[in-house]
Amino acid sequence: MARQPAEIDIDALQEVLHERKRKSLPFVWIVPLVAAVIGGWLVVQGIMEKGPTITILFKTAEGLEAGKTKVKYKSVDVGEVKHISVAKDLLGVVATVELVKNAEPFLVEDTQFWVVRPRIAGGQVSGLGTLFSGSYIGGDIGKSTTKRRDFVGLEVPPIITAGMAGRHFVLHAETLGSLQVGSPVFFRQEEVGSIVAHEINKDGQGVTFRIFVNAPYDQYVNANSRFWNASGVDVTMDANGIRVDTESLVSILIGGVAFGTFPGIGPQSSAEENQEFTLFNSRMDAMKRPDALTVPMVVIFEQSLRGLSVGAPVEFRGVGIGEVKSINMEYDLVQSKPSFPVGLAIYPMRLLSLMTSPLNEKLNAEEVRRARWSALVARGLRAQLKTGNLLTGQVLVELDFFPNAPKAEIDWASTPPRFPTVPSTLEEVQESLVSIVKKIDKMPLDQIGTDLHQTLQSLNGTLHTVNAMVKRVDTEITPAARQTLEESRQMFQTTQRALAPDAPLQHDVRDALRELSKASQSVRLLGDYLERHPESILRGKK
Amino acid sequence: MRGTAVTAAQLGLCGCHTCNLVTKVEPGQRDAVCPRCGYHLHMRKPDSIARAWAFLIAGYILYVPANVMPIMHTSSLFGAQSDTIMSGVIYLWHSGSWHLALIVFIASILVPSAKLLAMTFLLISVQRRSVWDPMQRTKMYRIIEQVGRWSMLDIFVVAILVALVQLQSLATIRAGLGAVAFGAVVVLTMFAAMEFDPKLIWDSQGGRRGSSTG
Numbered sequence: 001m002a003r004q005p006a007e008i009d010i011d012a013l014q015e016v017l018h019e020r021k022r023k024s025l026p027f028v029w030i031v032p033l034v035a036a037v038i039g040g041w042l043v044v045q046g047i048m049e050k051g052p053t054i055t056i057l058f059k060t061a062e063g064l065e066a067g068k069t070k071v072k073y074k075s076v077d078v079g080e081v082k083h084i085s086v087a088k089d090l091l092g093v094v095a096t097v098e099l100v101k102n103a104e105p106f107l108v109e110d111t112q113f114w115v116v117r118p119r120i121a122g123g124q125v126s127g128l129g130t131l132f133s134g135s136y137i138g139g140d141i142g143k144s145t146t147k148r149r150d151f152v153g154l155e156v157p158p159i160i161t162a163g164m165a166g167r168h169f170v171l172h173a174e175t176l177g178s179l180q181v182g183s184p185v186f187f188r189q190e191e192v193g194s195i196v197a198h199e200i201n202k203d204g205q206g207v208t209f210r211i212f213v214n215a216p217y218d219q220y221v222n223a224n225s226r227f228w229n230a231s232g233v234d235v236t237m238d239a240n241g242i243r244v245d246t247e248s249l250v251s252i253l254i255g256g257v258a259f260g261t262f263p264g265i266g267p268q269s270s271a272e273e274n275q276e277f278t279l280f281n282s283r284m285d286a287m288k289r290p291d292a293l294t295v296p297m298v299v300i301f302e303q304s305l306r307g308l309s310v311g312a313p314v315e316f317r318g319v320g321i322g323e324v325k326s327i328n329m330e331y332d333l334v335q336s337k338p339s340f341p342v343g344l345a346i347y348p349m350r351l352l353s354l355m356t357s358p359l360n361e362k363l364n365a366e367e368v369r370r371a372r373w374s375a376l377v378a379r380g381l382r383a384q385l386k387t388g389n390l391l392t393g394q395v396l397v398e399l400d401f402f403p404n405a406p407k408a409e410i411d412w413a414s415t416p417p418r419f420p421t422v423p424s425t426l427e428e429v430q431e432s433l434v435s436i437v438k439k440i441d442k443m444p445l446d447q448i449g450t451d452l453h454q455t456l457q458s459l460n461g462t463l464h465t466v467n468a469m470v471k472r473v474d475t476e477i478t479p480a481a482r483q484t485l486e487e488s489r490q491m492f493q494t495t496q497r498a499l500a501p502d503a504p505l506q507h508d509v510r511d512a513l514r515e516l517s518k519a520s521q522s523v524r525l526l527g528d529y530l531e532r533h534p535e536s537i538l539r540g541k542k
Numbered sequence: 543m544r545g546t547a548v549t550a551a552q553l554g555l556c557g558c559h560t561c562n563l564v565t566k567v568e569p570g571q572r573d574a575v576c577p578r579c580g581y582h583l584h585m586r587k588p589d590s591i592a593r594a595w596a597f598l599i600a601g602y603i604l605y606v607p608a609n610v611m612p613i614m615h616t617s618s619l620f621g622a623q624s625d626t627i628m629s630g631v632i633y634l635w636h637s638g639s640w641h642l643a644l645i646v647f648i649a650s651i652l653v654p655s656a657k658l659l660a661m662t663f664l665l666i667s668v669q670r671r672s673v674w675d676p677m678q679r680t681k682m683y684r685i686i687e688q689v690g691r692w693s694m695l696d697i698f699v700v701a702i703l704v705a706l707v708q709l710q711s712l713a714t715i716r717a718g719l720g721a722v723a724f725g726a727v728v729v730l731t732m733f734a735a736m737e738f739d740p741k742l743i744w745d746s747q748g749g750r751r752g753s754s755t756g
Contacts (some may be wrong), residue, residue: 028589028592028593028596028597028737029592029596031596031597031600031730031733032596032597032599032600032603034600035599035600035601035603035604035726035730036599036600036603038603038604038607038723039603039604039606039607039723042607042611042719042723043606043607046610046611067629068623070622077622
């Protein structure tokens with residue numbers, strides 16, 4: 001058996017057996033080519049779609065998950081959290097977010113990011129969808145042109161997102177009340193905006209709010225606008241009665257701020273952005289006249305102050321000119337009787353018409369002012385407690401003229417000046433009632449009773465006499481009268497008979513008259529004859 | 543003649559690829575056909591190495607998007623989510639189903655990559671006419687051929703899910719481009735393995751039955 005060559009030329013064999021010798025590249029190389037094209041296209045597409053990467057600093061990564069949590073702008077996915085790590089200072093977490101390709105507008109200074117979680121606050125329920133889908137990061141594109149890639153995430157969603165027309169204003173208040181971020185702002189009970197932020201002033205004195213009023217309502221905010229806290233149900237019980245103020249059901253539940261224009265002042269131009277206002281506690285407070293000038297006074301009452309409270313109005317014939325600022329009690333050891341100094345704040349500006357003097361420097365001059373007050377007191381101006389509301393028993397301090405009041409004057413020496421008082425009308429009535437009762441008490445009521453008894457007895461006797469007289473008239477006079485009447489009737493009957501048409505009298509009269517007529521006729525004939533023959537008297541008839 | 547064997551090629555014998563009938567071919571004969579089934583007779587699969595390379599390279603290219611791009615987009619009430627093969631494995635691992643994670647990892651990541659590398663190794667060794675342990679290489683080839691189809695596991699899962707989970711707004715699953723690429727990789731590597739002629743491993747041995755027995 002011949003030894004075969006160890007090596008076989010496979011290629012030669014292939015050439016022998018294979019009928020189609022390929023000169024060019026085999027057709028099969030199309031496959032990797034196509035794969036390369038597809039792969040290349042996918043890679044290019046991937047690179048093209050890959051957007052910028054940013055980092056966002058959050059306080060906590062609650063609800064965030066690398067590779068799952070989306071970034072949404074107006075509910076459209078614009079990116080995804082790729083990586084979450086604790087910040088270098090260990091005080092927060094850094095979320096690395098890959099945005100979609102055309103997310104360049106996000107990369108500006110004032111772009112905001114926040115985590116959207118289920119949230120029930122401020123009268124609105126938001127992010128309920130995230131209960132199922134998990135949290136996501138909301139984004140809002142800023143307007144700045146400064147580029148930025150590292151952001152600090154907000155803890156709560158911003159109330160105002162970019163593109164909302166309107167204006168911010170700043171409010172100052174003493175306390176937060178029940179207001180919170182997101183509480184609505186009302187204008188004529190229409191919801192026109194919301195509270196964007198609030199913080200305690202740096203000095204710890206009061207709270208500053210930032211509110212946003214949507215266009216077109218922001219034009220109604222002007223320099224003359226008053227803001228007040230419209231939270232909940234405002235029930236006040238004072239000398240003016242019970243007052244219940246509410247703005248809307250929403251504000252009852254979650255509070256709110258309302259504003260209105262102070263009446264009586266002409267149209268104003270709209271307020272500037274970030275203009276500052278005072279936030280009043282109630283609409284009533286807000287709508288009070290601006291009381292720039294207050295005059296402290298003290299009035300001392302000796303009667304019960306039941307029903308008088310701090311804040312009660314001081315009125316002049318029903319017009320509020322001040323309010324009660326303090327109520328104290330003193331006890332005079334010498335006279336051993338208590339007195340109640342009540343501190344008042346009088347707003348002389350409201351007395352402008354009373355003073356008949358325009359507001360000027362003179363009014364502010366101490367001497368002039370005192371002189372004017374003294375003059376008023378000399379004319380009888382006094383303070384008096386008055387029941388403002390019979391139902392609630394609240395009382396107020398009334399200033400009025402009492403010309404008959406005993407002479408008094410303002411004690412300018414004390415601080416604050418002491419204003420003279422008169423007892424209240426109720427007290428006066430009480431006093432006069434007491435004196436009337438006393439007078440009644442002094443009357444000789446027993447003697448009056450005895451006299452009255454005697455008088456009544458004699459009156460009784462008189463009545464008996466009258467009664468007897470009446471009886472006598474009945475028995476004696478009545479029969480005679482009846483007889484007289486009978487006779488009269490007979491007489492009338494006779495007369496009637498005589499006057500009847502067929503009565504003999506009538507007939508006789510008629511005959512007599514006929515005879516008389518005949519007689520007069522004869523006389524006339526005689527007369528005629530005598531006229532023609534006057535001689536016949538002498539000679540006789542021929 | 544210790545350690546050597548006469549190969550069929552040396553004797554001018556050629557096995558039909560279709561019906562396995564061994565036929566005598568004359569040297570220099572062209573366009574030989576199998577007398578039994580009529581199929582073209584080849585000593586070796588034509589262009590075996592080139593074709594295998596072509597499919598393998600295509601597989602390599604698509605292997606990148608297959609692993610980088612999401613194979614499945616899940617959108618449900620609970621949000622939308624895209625999963626790559628690896629993220630699925632990681633998810634399974636973290637959620638405690640480490641055995642499932644292992645299966646998916648082996649079937650979808652280990653096997654395809656091992657297949658690609660093994661094929662590469664075989665092709666290079668054949669081209670360099672390496673004489674290193676043809677027995678081992680042949681075993682390797684067999685394993686590649688057998689195990690290749692199991693990599694389609696992922697694709698089947700995705701296909702079933704996509705078909706089943708179509709609850710409109712509640713939940714929808716769509717296949718991602720990664721799945722297509724992955725499927726292509728599996729198919730391409732299978733093609734590459736099919737095109738590769740294991741006889742080539744032995745050709746460089748020159749009739750010896752491996753160096754160990756040589």
